[in-house]
Structures are given as C-alpha cells and as structure tokens.
Amino acid sequence: MTAPSNLLVELFVEELPPKALQKLGDAFAQVLLEQLTAQGLATGASQCTAYASPRRLAAHITAVLPQAADKAVSQKLMPVSVGLGADGQPTPALLKKLTALGADASAAAALKRVHDGKAEVLYFESTAKGALLAEGLQKALDEAVAKLPIPKVMRYQLQDGWSSVNFVRPAHGLVALHGASVVPVAVLGLQSGRATQGHRFEAAASPVALRDADSYAAQLRDEGAVIASFAERRAEIVRQLQAAADKVGGGVRPIEDAALLDEVTALVERPNVLVCQFEQEFLAVPQECLILTMKANQKYFPLLDAEGKLTHQFLVVSNISPQDPSAVIQGNERVVRPRLADAKFFFDQDRKKTLVSRVEQLAKVVYHNQLGTQGERVERVRAIAKAIGAQLFEALAAQHRIDGTQDAEVVQDYLMTCVDNAALLAKTDLVTDMVGEFPELQGIMGGYYAVNDGLPDDVAHAIEDHYKPRFAGDALPRNNVGLVVALADKLETLVGMFGIGNLPTGDRDPFALRRHALGVIRMLAERDLPLDLSALLAAATPAFGGKIEDATAQLADFIYDRLAGSLREQGYSAQEVDAVLALRPQRLALVPKQLAAVRAFAALPEAPALAAANKRVTNILKKAGEVDAHVNPELLQEQAEKDLYVALQRFVPEANAQFLAGDYTGSLQTLAVLRAPVDAFFDDVMVNAEQLDLRLNRQGLLKTLHDAMNRVADLSRLAA
Secondary structure (H helix, E strand, O other), X not given: OOOOEEEEEEEEEOOOOHHHHHHHHHHHHHHHHHHHHHOOOOOOOOOEEEEEEOOEEEEEEEEEOOEOOOEEEEEEEEEHHHHEOOOOOEOHHHHHHHHHOOOOHHHHHHOEEEEOOOOEEEEEEEEEOOOEHHHHHHHHHHHHHHOOOOOOOEXXXXXXXXXXXXXXXXXXXXXXXXXXXXXXXXXXXXEOXXXXXXXXXXXXXXXXXXXXXXXXXXXXXXXXXXXXXXXXXXXXXXXXXXXXXXXXXXXXXXXXXXXHHHHHHOOOOOOEEEEEEOOHHHHHOOHHHHHHHHXXXXXXXXXXXXXXXXXXEEEEEEOOOOOOOHXXXXXXXXXXXXXXXXXXXHHHHHOOOOOHHHHHHHHHOXXXXXXXXXXXXXXXXXXXXXXXXXXXXXXXXXXXOOOOOOOHHHHHHHHHHHHHXXXXXXXXXXXXXXXXXXXXXXXXXXXXHHHHOOOOHHHHHHHHHOOOOOOOOOOOOOOHHHHHHHHHHHHHHXXXXXXXXXXXXXXXXXXXXXXXXXXXXXHHHHOOOOOOHHHHHHHHHHHHOOOOOOOHHHHHHHHHHHHHHHHHHOOOOHHHXXXXXXOOOOOHHHHHHHHHHHHHHHOOOOHHHHHHHHHHHHHHHHHHOOOOOOOOHXXXXXXXXHHHHHHHHHHHHHHHHHHHOOOHHHHHHHHHHHHHHHHHHHHHOOOOOOXXXXXXXXHHHHHHHHHHHOOOOOHHHHOO
C-alpha cells in the first residue's frame, strides 16, 4: 500500500459572516476528518488543523492514505434449509442471490455456515476494495458542505449561467492537495486545483500556486500576505493591541472584549493595529455610550486608563499596512466623530427632561399583549418591590444589619421611599433617545439621568443595577434598594410569564427566564438575604390581579431546577444536591452550609448505615400514612426501642440547638451516634406489630427519628 501523505482542502469564497467564521471553519475541518476516518482513509493518528480567514475555509489533515485498506465483508444470505437442497446442492434462490453478488455456482461450496441460535445460516465472505482518496474525499467534501452550520444560506448562479447552488457565500476556488498532487474532486460547481488567492491588495503573488499540502500556511503568509489560522491571527491582534497600548504609555490598556476580538479576527486577513484619537470634549458623555458606539458600530478597541476610565484614544485593527498609515488613521478618526457627536446629542437632549416626566410615556409602550404596557408593568414592579422591601428591611432590622445609630423606623421609611422611587423610574430610560439608539444601555443611562435629576445615590444606583445580574458572572446590585428592585423586576417577569404559560423550551427562552431565575438565586444566596422563596413568590402574584393563573408551584420547581444545575456546576455531587433540595429549603443563602454539612456527614463511617436506615424509615412512614411524632414511654416493650428512645431524648435536643444556631455540620455529626441504636432497633423490633397501640407508638418513634435526622437534608437520598 502506498505511504500516507498530508491532505489540504480549501474553499475560497467571498467574505464570510464574521460572527460565524470560527464555527464554520471548525465544522468544515471536523466533518472532513470524520468522513475520511469513517472510510478508512484517515486514522486515529491523523491530526486535523482548521483554517478560517474572511475569504477561506480550509483543513490540513495528516497521514491520509491514497487508498483505504481492503476490508473483509461477511454477508448474511439465507438459512441453510432454504439455500441448499436435500442433496446439498444450491437451490435456485441461492444461485440467484450469488449472481446478484457477482459470484457463480462454484461459490456455493465456500459459503460459511453459522448457527444464529435458531437455525444454520449461510454467509458469503468476500473482500471489498478500499476506497480511493478521490472518491472518498468527494464524499467527505459533499458532506462537509452539506453539514456546514450556515447562519443564513445564499442562493447564487454558477458560471454556466444555468445552474444555481446554495451556500453561505459564493465560492470561487477549490484546492485539494494530497502531498504535492491534486486530488480530482468538485463541489459548488468548482473543480479542484492548487491555486488560491492571497490578500486583495498586498499579496506578493496572485494567484498563489501551492507547492504541496504542508506549504499552505507558509505560502499564504509569505506570498499571499494572509495569516490563514484564526487562532494565530487572533493572537497576533492581541499582541499588537498590547504593543500599541504600551507605545501610547501612561498605563493605558485596550478594553477586554472576547466577542469583539473574535469578530475583528474574522474581518481581517493580516492585522495592522493603529492608534487613533477623538476630541477630548466627547469624554463628557458617559463612557458606556462612547465605548458601545466604538465597539458596536466601528469595531474599535477603546483605550482605558489605569483606573478603567475611557481615554480619548482608541485602537483600530486595519486590514492593510501602508508605509504611511496617516490616511488610514485620519479616515477612522473622521468616521468615528459623527458617531460620538450623535451620542453627545442624545445625552444632551435626554437631560432636558426629568425621568419623572417620562413615566406617562411608558403607558404607550407595549410590554406583552397579555400583560399590558410598560406602564402597567411598572406598577406591578412597584407593588412587588414594596412587599419585598417590607419583608427585607424588617428582617435586616431584627438582625441589626441596618444602621443602628439612627431610628430604625426612620431608616426603613427612607429605604422604602427609595425603593418606590427606583421602581417607578427604573424603566423610564426606555423612552430616551440614547436607549432608543443603544438598547444595551438601558438601566445604565437611567442611573446617569437620575443623578442629573438630583435623586439620591441609593435611587440612582438601584435604577442602574436593577437589570443585574445580566449574565453569568455579572456583578450584583450594589445596595439593598437595588437588590429589592432587581428582585421585584425579575420576579415580575417570571411570575407573569409562568402565569400566562409562556415557558422556555429546550432551545428557546426569549424572555430570558432561566437567566432571571439564576439572578434571583444569586441575589438571595450571595447577599445572604433573610427572605423565604415561597414568601417572595406569594408576594409577587397578587400584583397581576386577574391577568394570570397562579403558577407559583411550577415556578418554584423551575427555580429549584436552576439552583440544582448551578450547584452541580460548582462541584457538588448530584446526591448532595438532591439531598438538600429535596427539602425545598426556603432560605437559599443557607444552602451552601447545608451542602457542606451533608458532605461532612457523608464522610463519616456511620453515614452509609444511617442513610440506608433513613430510607427504610421513609418507606415505612410513607406506607403508614399520617403519623404523629409522639411516643408513650410506657408502651416501649423491647430493649432496642427503649434504647433508641433514650438516645433520641439525649441527643436530639443538642442536635436541634446546633441546627437553630446554624451549625448544620455539628447537628448531623451529633446525630451520627444514633447508628448503633437504630441498627439494633431494626434488628430486634417489629414495627408493624399487630397490636394497634404498639404499632402506632413505634411508628411515632420512627417519625421522631425521621424529623430529627432530616432537618438539614433528606439523608435517605444518600443511600446507594
């Protein structure tokens, strides 16, 4: 068999969609490798390198065979009783089958007999020639093009003037090299060759004639002025961005934005980073506005100072490298200036009206056809925030977590006033010019305009923060007023959408209900808020009047499911999470302590036996129905049940005291001493005695045990 060589396949196309480029390149290469491997042309030792630039998708695959190895094929024909007559000669049915397989009657003698458990069956054994690379690559290439995850398909006409094809962008070239030899394949109306195109303006050679598969990246770089690898191009941009920032000096750094970096990498073939600037007067506009317009509209990298403040300089990643870059720099500075001027105009105009004066406009903005306008929504958020605020501030005051140097009632009144103002004004920036142009700035601009209106910082911060956390890892609202309004806003969305049956599906969640649920979880847990989940849901539902059905139970299940997933991602086992969440804990801030206690308990030598016993107790009580946790000592007859009763009387009060003090680990470890009396009880005592009073008393004893053991978690879930 001829030795393997490396393979290079490239599709040269018009500019590909930048946000999808990396995914397209990886998928193209991966499907080619999978298909060649399936045909025996590539092996497990073959390595695949994906290339993706604005105008090409390519794959380099090592150790590809010119022809796959021959394969032995064993084909089931028919039972012996059907294929052979009484004299052992082939029947007409067998002869017909052999003819169809390209064999003659003489092959009948060589057929293999195998008993399949029911009868003897005839098998025809032959050797299938391995696939040639040309035919195997053609199949792989067709599959790779068909399976490409194209965000939006284009239909275009081929050069013959009659045929048309569907693809992500019009394709103009196909390269297929096995070593130095062209593999004859065709796709999208193109025939394979060895020529590709380099940079539109800076290629040293056009076209670039590839010597062999291994010279692809080097020739494109040297002759075509193209960095073909997405990863290498991205790394080069990162290097140049940092080098340019270092050259500017003063501790400035380019803004970090992975999505922007990926998009720019997909827009250039050979990056060249240049430093530009704009007039410092624009810095009077909130930096979020300037940063967003530079990133979203121009794909620029703003420069921040050491304190994270925007400077008047920014970086451009150009696709050309002229000797004198001044024209490119001036062009980009000229282009960005109107964008910044628009932002300044919107900011100046918006500040001419107060947020309070915009509240009425929200009544004209539709939120949802079943849930009314944004104005109606604001009133619901206000009502929910009022209920949550009352719960929270009273609980914090009781825990002395509100400033005790002032009158508690005065502080609570102030905070409740701030909550109501923030809830009333939180959505008003939706009708400002700035947010109309840049919806991503909702909340942020509300905070700036609240400061401009002279509102307290607590209100301004709450307006800015009420959307937080916006994404995984995002910061939480910075004060209690913001937490209350953020909780109210997210609960209004969750309760409303569940109440009208608008639930997320496997791949669709248009109202971001999963993110809202995780936001509620994070705020309750990470800020240690003394709020019960059921009380929050109950407080949110009345705000809707008769617009919705009560879906509180379904919503609670949804939130606990999100919590379970989040905890598993944090490294807790499914058993640990299941044990704690089976009790539906109301204070989510305490869940991590409960999990830690369960983990410590599970490490004890007594844990497996107690978990198994707990499971047994759970099953007994489930069958018994309603059982009262009451024990009459005078009805205890067996020594084992007397010993268990004594142990419970001795250790349960201590465990309960530890539980109430928040020492969940200590509580479970105290109860671990019950293993011996529990084991003895099940060995020596018949729980379901025929005598009714004995049976009820023993069930009451087990109910007492069950209640004591399962305050932290359902320990039966730890049983194997």
